Amino acid sequence: MTTQPVSGFSRHQAAFAGGIHPEDHKALTSEQPIRTLALPELLLLPLAQRFGAPLETLVSVDQEVAMGQLLATSSDLRSVPVHAPASGRIVAIDGKPGSQQISLKAEDNRRWGESPLTGNPFTLESDTIIQRIRSAGIVGLGGAAFPTALKVASARSKHCDLLLLNGGECEPYLTCDDRLMREYAAEIVAGARLLARAAAINQVVIAVEDNKAEALSALREAASAAAEVRVAMVPSLYPMGSERHLIHTVSGRLVPPGGLSLDVGVLVQNVATARAVYHAVRFGRPLIDRVITISGGAISQPANLRVPLGVRISELISACGGLRADAARLVNGGPMMGQVISNPHQPISKSTSGILALTQAEVQSGDSAACIRCGRCVAACPMSLLPLTMHATARAGDLDGARAAGLDHCLMCGACAYVCPSHLPLTGVFRAARATHTANQQELKRQERARLQAQMKKERLLREALAREAAKAAAAAAKPARSSRRGAVAAVADTAETVSPASASEGES
Amino acid sequence: MIRFDPISGPHSHSGLSTRQVMVAVMLALLPATLFALALFGLPALTTFAACCCGAISAELLGCKLRGQSLRQAGDGSALLTGWLLALSLPPSCPPVIAALGGAFGVLLAKQVYGGLGHNLFNPAMAARVMLLISFPVAMTQWPAPDTAFAHWLLSEAPYLTVDGLTGATPLAHDAAIASAPAASQWPLLLGVHGGSLGETSALLLGLGGLWLVIRRQIPTDLPVAVLIGALLPAAIAHLLAPTDYPSPLFELASGGLMLCAFFISTDPVTSPVTSKGRWIYGLGTGLLIWLIRRYGNTPEGVAFAVLLMNALTPLIDHWMPMRPFGSSALPRQKT
Incomplete structure (x- = not known):
């Protein structure tokens, strides 16, 4: 991608309005072949995931585990199982409930614990493929971390007719997908065909930005034998990697605001996910490693590394020669949508695609003006x-106004904040506003529940009082009538009244 | 040092700053300004300096009164206001009046609203109108270009001027010019004639504006819309009644139309933020300029046209529907 003149009102040829051409910094790592990181001593595997319930451990402290062994799983389909990235010994299972993690002292990651599957994967049933994807613990590796098996299954039930492999990698600095496409094009194409088979889709498009010529030619060569796979070149423009924008660019279909790509018949998967699917379905291998770009002006030797899941960020940085003195900010992900790393001793997750150490000159965080x-x-x-x-x-504080201006539809892509000459923290404010809105909605729901419960309790008390009264009346009918009974019923009804206003006012506060 | 603050992305920026935006506009104004200063000499220079000094002093005062950092005055916006005001004044304007105008524009048309970004009206144009109403005589006297440079230019290239028009602003004489053959109107573009400082060289202003457009510092739609809005009715009227209405070329080359199209209507604060909104705003501004010139009481209508459209900007922004990407896939909703 060429660097554009000082950005202003962009006027580019593209399939959608807007978008920017950020300085891409990809040359730092784009010519660095994927290296395998030497096995770290300690791997940390969190049991809480972005989606679904926390996992239950199947192993205990001091237990020896084999590489690829299932360590924790859950019956919740939205969570994915975790496997041992290396053979070794479990040294701890600790942490607060809900944020527990397994600590594995790794010894070896050259031999798989289980014997690999064999046979032609392209004759497998759709259900078998989905089951293997699920048991391999595969999630979207592009950053969303949504369980792949679940997405494929719902694409099948919604009768999607297009599988779109996202090779856009529009975030600056990141080149791990680019390297994967160059070095493992055949595996990506095979994975794509398996995904298509699983979702009963017979049309596959692999979309790659036009600044990745080598990836394009590698994929074209790999896909030449597969009739259903087409490689499409899309303009390099941020955020081309956004699902709805890529879908529109490639197929012309429009995902309505608030809708999903599956609604317009498109299943979108990242290229790295496709490769993981190939390994899971062909060899029965769980997802225990991934490729990560470690880059930025403050990294001594930027690189693309194949790393075991659970490796700590600090070890990745030291494997790349450590930080330079002018490091100003550590970022998990790309510079546009990545999160600040608050603790470099935390492990990477399945969806971590990059670790960046940026200098002040790269961050350019000027003071914001009006x-x-x-x-x-x-x-x-x-x-x-x-x-x-x-x-x-x-x-x-006008959340309704913010929503009327589009808060609900914001991708948090950061394009606006990137071009803002006043250096306003636009995306940060939107994030906070959306979080507040979500919290408000949850609070409203909670209050509504409380109100309903109070009302139901009131009705129940009344019903019980009436039933008691009826019983007493029936008993009284057998005995001579006494006038004081009626007073007792009124007292019970009054109690119900005094309980409910208190609950109702709590509900409305 | 590594900062672990909970900072939100993006962790990158284009590097563009408000100051750079202002500086780019000033650079684009520079050729036309230097040309005008060379034509009109010392009086023009004092007018220009007085405007800028008045504007910056008012900015400093405003920041101080509002309890803001005085460094805000360094963002270039006040200087630009003074600059644009100076270009809209006659070169002979007394420095006191010019300084008053600069101070008025910044203090009462900008700072009282809350400073940069919060003003409803273009400060330079508000100041220009205030001066026109308060000092009608000083504001309507245009001396002929009378410096050594002007004389040299006229003697070397007499074709650069329109006959008999070295005096007042050509807009005051449009009836005479309208009847003149079109070929003799070209020199107006170059601007060796009387008029406000920024009226002199439409050509240099246009080139500066074009540079801003190419550098993507101003949106393309605004200048195009302003020019269409003014020149289209001018062309139609001229075709229907050539003796009553001057040609579009004359409208373009005289007065402040070029300055308005590229530098005044493009003031980001007081113009709409969406492309559609900018088209409405620009077409409206252009049309009003032509209407005021042809049917109004003043020879020039730029300031009034801009202020009128400024008043409409919030409405235009409010009326522009926000249609998120993909909305056209939805069935049209009746609201």
């Missing part, structure tokens, strides 16, 4: 929203 309403954010927004209005309203 919005001058220049509209660059509006021109840059790939969702055609009004970032400046969202920002002004959210800052003023």
Whole structure:
């Protein structure tokens, strides 16, 4: 990708309005072949995942485990199992409930514990493929971390007709997908065909940005034998990797706001996920490693590394020659959508695609000034929203105003903040505003539940009082009538009244 | 040092700053400004300096009164306001009046609203209108270009001027010019004639504006819309009644139309933020300029047209529907 002139109102040929051309910094690592990281001594495997219930451990402390052995699983389909990335010994299972992790003292990662599957995977039933994807613990490796088996199964039930492999990698700095496509094109194509088979789709498009010529030619060669697989070149434009934008660019289909790609018949998967699927289905191998780009101006030797899951970020950095003195910020992911790393001793997850150490010059975090309403954010927004209005309203606490300007549809891609000449922390404000809105909604739901419960309790008490009264009346009918009974019923009804207003007012506060 | 603050992404930036935006506009104004200063000499220079000084002093005062850092005055916006005001004034304007205008524009049309980004009206144009109403005589006297440079230019290239028009702003004489053959109107573009500082060289202003467009510092749609809005009705009227209405070329080359199209209507603060909104705003501004010139009481209509459209900007922004990407896939909803 060529560097554009100082960004302003962009005028590029593209399939969608907006988008930006950030400086890509990919040359730092794009010519670095994937190296395998020497096995670290300690691997940390968290049991809580982004989706679904926390896992239950199947192993105990001091137990010897084999590479690829199942360590923890759950019956919840939205969580995926965790396997041992290396053979070794479990040294601890600790942490608070809900955020537990397994600590594995790794010894060897050259021999698989189980005998590999054999046979032609392309004759397998769809259900078998999905089952193997699920038991391999595969999630979307592009960053979403959504369980792949679940997505494929729902693509099948929704009768999707297009599998789109996302090789966009539009985030600056990251080149791990690029390297994978260059070095493992055949495995990616095979994985794509297996995914298509599992989802009963007979049309596959692998979309790659036009700044990755070598990846394109490698994939084209690998796909030449497969009639159903087409390799498409898309313009390099951020955020081309966004599902709805890639879908529109490749197929012309529009995902309605609030809708999913599956709604328009497209199953989108990352190229690295496809490769993992190939290994899971062909060889029965669980997902225990991934390729990560370690880059940034403050990394001494930027690289693309194949690393076992559970390796700590600090060890990745030291494997790349350590940090330079001018390191200003550590980022998990790409510079546009990545998160600041608060603790470098935490492990990477399945969805970590990059670790960046950026210098102050790269971050360019200027002090923010007043919005001058220049509209660059509006021109840059790939969702055609009004970032400046969202920002002004959210800052003023007007969440409804922010939602009217598009808060619900924001991708948090950061294009607006990237071009803002006033250096406003637009994306940060949107994140906070959306979190507040979600919390408000949950609070409203909770209050509604409380109100319903109070009402039901009131009705139940009344019902019980009436039943008691009826019973007493029946008893009284047998005996001579006494006038004081009626007073007792009124007292019970009063109790019900005094209970409910308190609960109701709590519900409304 | 590594910072572990809970900072949100993006962890990268284009590097563009508000100051750079302002500086780019000033660079684009520079050729036309230097040309005008060379034509009109010392009085023009004092007018220009007085405007800028007035504007910056008012900015400093405003920041101080609002309890803001005085460094805010260094963002270039006040200087640009003073600069644009100076270009809209006659070169003979007394420095006191010019300084008053600069100070008024920044203090009462910008700082009282809350500073940069919060003003409803273009500060330079608000100041220009205030001066026109308060000092009508000083604001409507245009001396002929009378420096050594102007004389040299005229003697070397007499074709650069329009006959008999070295005096007042050509807009005051449009009836005479309208009847003149079109070929003799070309020199207006180059601007060796009387008029406000920024009226002199439409050509240099246009080139500066074009540079801004190419550098993507200003949106393309605004200048195009302003020019269409003013020149289309001018062309139609000229075709229907050539003796009553001057040609579009004359409209383009005289007065502040070029300055307005590229530098005044493109003030980000007071123009709409969406492309559609900018088209409405630009077409409206252009049309109003032409209407005021042809049917109004003042020879020039740029300032009034811009202020009128400024007042509409919040409405235009409010009316522009926000349609997220993919909305056209939804069935049209009745609201």
